[in-house]
Amino acid sequence: MKPSLPARAGVSVELQAPPWSSIPYDWYSDPAIYQREQERIFRGHAWNYVALEAEIPNAGDFKQTWVGDRPVVVARAKDGEISVLENVCAHRGVAFCSQPHGNAKTFQCPYHQWSFDLKGNLLGVPFRKGIKGEGGLPADFDFKDHGLNKLFVAQHNGVIFASYDPTMESIEDYLGEILPYFDRMFDGRELRVLGYWRQRIRCNWKLMIENLRDPYHATLLHVFLVQLSLNRADQPSSAILDRDGKHGAFTSRRGGEIDPEATKEIAAASKSLTLAGTQMLEPLHEFPPPHTLVMQTIWPNIILQQNLNALAVRQLVPRGPTEFELHWTNFGYASDDAAMIRRRTMQANLMGPSGLVSIDDSEVIEMAQRGVQRFPERAGVVEMGGFGTDSAEYTATEAPLRSMQKYYRSVMGL
Amino acid sequence: MELKLELLELYDAYGAALDDELERWPEFFTEDALYRIVARENYERNMLWPTMSCEGHGMMRDRIMAIRETSMFAPRQMRHFVSGVRVLEETSAGYRTQANFLVGESQVEAESRLFAIGRYIDLVVREGASGGFRFAEKLCVYDGNVILSSLIYPL
Numbered sequence A: 001m002k003p004s005l006p007a008r009a010g011v012s013v014e015l016q017a018p019p020w021s022s023i024p025y026d027w028y029s030d031p032a033i034y035q036r037e038q039e040r041i042f043r044g045h046a047w048n049y050v051a052l053e054a055e056i057p058n059a060g061d062f063k064q065t066w067v068g069d070r071p072v073v074v075a076r077a078k079d080g081e082i083s084v085l086e087n088v089c090a091h092r093g094v095a096f097c098s099q100p101h102g103n104a105k106t107f108q109c110p111y112h113q114w115s116f117d118l119k120g121n122l123l124g125v126p127f128r129k130g131i132k133g134e135g136g137l138p139a140d141f142d143f144k145d146h147g148l149n150k151l152f153v154a155q156h157n158g159v160i161f162a163s164y165d166p167t168m169e170s171i172e173d174y175l176g177e178i179l180p181y182f183d184r185m186f187d188g189r190e191l192r193v194l195g196y197w198r199q200r201i202r203c204n205w206k207l208m209i210e211n212l213r214d215p216y217h218a219t220l221l222h223v224f225l226v227q228l229s230l231n232r233a234d235q236p237s238s239a240i241l242d243r244d245g246k247h248g249a250f251t252s253r254r255g256g257e258i259d260p261e262a263t264k265e266i267a268a269a270s271k272s273l274t275l276a277g278t279q280m281l282e283p284l285h286e287f288p289p290p291h292t293l294v295m296q297t298i299w300p301n302i303i304l305q306q307n308l309n310a311l312a313v314r315q316l317v318p319r320g321p322t323e324f325e326l327h328w329t330n331f332g333y334a335s336d337d338a339a340m341i342r343r344r345t346m347q348a349n350l351m352g353p354s355g356l357v358s359i360d361d362s363e364v365i366e367m368a369q370r371g372v373q374r375f376p377e378r379a380g381v382v383e384m385g386g387f388g389t390d391s392a393e394y395t396a397t398e399a400p401l402r403s404m405q406k407y408y409r410s411v412m413g414l
Numbered sequence B: 001m002e003l004k005l006e007l008l009e010l011y012d013a014y015g016a017a018l019d020d021e022l023e024r025w026p027e028f029f030t031e032d033a034l035y036r037i038v039a040r041e042n043y044e045r046n047m048l049w050p051t052m053s054c055e056g057h058g059m060m061r062d063r064i065m066a067i068r069e070t071s072m073f074a075p076r077q078m079r080h081f082v083s084g085v086r087v088l089e090e091t092s093a094g095y096r097t098q099a100n101f102l103v104g105e106s107q108v109e110a111e112s113r114l115f116a117i118g119r120y121i122d123l124v125v126r127e128g129a130s131g132g133f134r135f136a137e138k139l140c141v142y143d144g145n146v147i148l149s150s151l152i153y154p155l
Helices: A031-042 A172-187 A207-211 A213-220 A222-228 A336-352 A356-375 A399-412 B001-020 B022-028 B041-044 B057-072
Strands: A021-026 A046-050 A061-067 A070-077 A082-086 A100-105 A123-124 A148-155 A160-162 A191-201 A238-242 A248-250 A293-298 A303-309 A310-318 A324-333 A377-383 B031-041 B050-055 B075-092 B096-105 B113-127 B132-142 B147-150
Touching: A031 A310, A031 A399, A046 A061, A046 A070, A046 A310, A061 A310, A070 A160, A082 A160, A172 A238, A172 A248, A172 A293, A172 A303, A191 A336, A191 A356, A191 B031, A191 B041, A207 A293, A207 A303, A207 A324, A207 A356, A207 A399, A213 A222, A213 A356, A222 B057, A238 A399, A238 B132, A248 A399, A293 A324, A310 A336, A310 A399, A324 A336, A336 B050, A356 B041, B001 B031, B001 B075, B001 B096, B001 B113, B001 B132, B022 B031, B022 B057, B031 B041, B031 B057, B041 B132, B075 B113
Parallel strands: A191 B147, B031 B132
Antiparallel strands: A021 A377, A046 A160, A061 A070, A061 A100, A070 A082, A082 A148, A148 A160, A191 A324, A238 A248, A248 A293, A293 A303, A303 A310, A310 A324, B031 B050, B075 B096, B096 B113, B113 B132
């Protein structure tokens, strides 16, 4: 039993730690856990992000992407309908699509030239009736039974999601309490894709999500942000969660004078930094006040980034228990003028594989992986802010980690 | 032939400086030079969306300062191998040049690995009293699209 704690705002006084205030280290590298995650999370009851509509605006447009570790193709048919198809030929399993993106009338497998329309229906099989009356498919072979496997699709304000689960609620219900934050970036305006980044990071995918759900680290790890006063512990912040804790939104507001009381424990705050080139930090307020930063984790596979004018979807693609890829789709709006595109491009220096802020994260989570893998019998402690799993209006909390742990354990049956 | 030798010397000195004397990196550029690192997938789609970009010496110095003082990353040694240096075009602005790069990365806690393969597409100009070559533009296009972990140092 733990001694009772002195009362502090937001810190619960329950005496016994709930299971979700600790995270077993072997869950970051166990192959059996990884397989169960693929089945129960990515191929389970979840809407997985797959694409922006702006990436496939025209009939015939397609792009390759991933749902968990399964390759899929997102395609727009002649009638405008969007399908998400597993990239595996119904015949012998060849990944029929090898172009990352493009425009096509049909998909044809290179091995035996079976062809499919953009909704996954089998259109043609060479030598179906044999050659000179010999061989060929059985007379009762029904094309309808041999189409590509299709996922269920949901669209909201230009963002496309896919699911293996036929019982999914609407995407709006799925986003729940996070929907207003989601709609802040995706308000129905036409999007413009500015470019892609991809990173292969040597750690379990959950460490990346947890990094974004951990408001506690931001003002300690990110010295660049702190020294430029872009993010400090004394700035008004909040960590919002949906009703079952699977999605999170972290908000922060830049500016104001440094509060020495709130920042005295942060070594970096005592120094301030000035930039020789100021192009990187000339933001323009384009979203409703007061937040200048909103980072969202949408379960299970994306992080939505709005830091000043730098906007991106970061998609997680697991590559086994101890590696994942992070696919960044950087975007603006079709209505952006040249000055706004330039602003977003300059601010890109803060984010991505070479981001002056995000480098810290991709590096520290690799270090975390090296640690947890070597000590699989131990567990992480997430007790900042007590044991609660609710939204908070401060940053010295790990409630979003506990809520994710609670939800994860229920989905995984752990 | 003299031009070729001079260009080879420029590229060799550039690679050596990046690997071992990062503070000298801006010296290889004109004061207002444009430096960009772009993934091939973006370059081929006419989206010059940079993974890293600097406009002029100021932003280059900021990048060096961040690497030295504010960024947190596992220590590593990079090694540049530059080859295939050639002049694509001579214009009134200078020489449009191209070269291949191959960059190795060695971390303390991991084996050496091939970090990046790609090409430089540059604009080289003569500058200053000595009339030496400097980059007025440097575009580093990396072929593999996927950055292994993080891109800490310039290419």
